[in-house]
Amino acid sequence: MASGIVNVSTQVSAAVGLAVLGTLSSNRTASLLAEGRTPLDALAGGCRLGLLIGAGCVAFGLLLAVTVLRAPRPCGKPQASQPSRPTNPPCPSSRYPHHDVQIEISLHVGHQKIPGTQEFLTLSGVSSR
Numbered sequence: 844m845a846s847g848i849v850n851v852s853t854q855v856s857a858a859v860g861l862a863v864l865g866t867l868s869s870n871r872t873a874s875l876l877a878e879g880r881t882p883l884d885a886l887a888g889g890c891r892l893g894l895l896i897g898a899g900c901v902a903f904g905l906l907l908a909v910t911v912l913r914a915p916r917p918c919g920k921p922q923a924s925q926p927s928r929p930t931n932p933p934c935p936s937s938r939y940p941h942h943d944v945q946i947e948i949s950l951h952v953g954h955q956k957i958p959g960t961q962e963f964l965t966l967s968g969v970s971s972r
Contacts, residue, residue: 860900868893
């Protein structure tokens with residue numbers, strides 16, 4: 844479900860962004876035409892504005908990603924930059940025990956199991972939390 848929400852929000856935000864850039868470009872083209880520029884010059888000016896605003900948004904996004912996002916720290920290893928903290932947080936596998944789980948699947952009619960329909964499904968590393 845979360846993947847679907849991410850995909851939909853990406854598509855909707857791209858559509859809204861494109862609509863905003865198209866509107867700004869169109870308004871700029873119309874204002875340049877009203878100033879008496881040639882249609883080709885006005886169209887180039889409108890497209891230039893849209894591309895500059897789009898490039899500015901990309902630059903802002905990159906700047907935000909570089910300053911806000913951090914690489915995950917390795918788990919369970921000593922951290923040289925902070926001697927007061929001897930280790931990083933424990934790895935998820937050491938925090939939560941894992942078990943092998945075997946599931947029996949068979950076909951029953953009433954209270955009788957039909958011979959030859961028994962199958963076993965083994966899941967390894969299932970978390971017990």
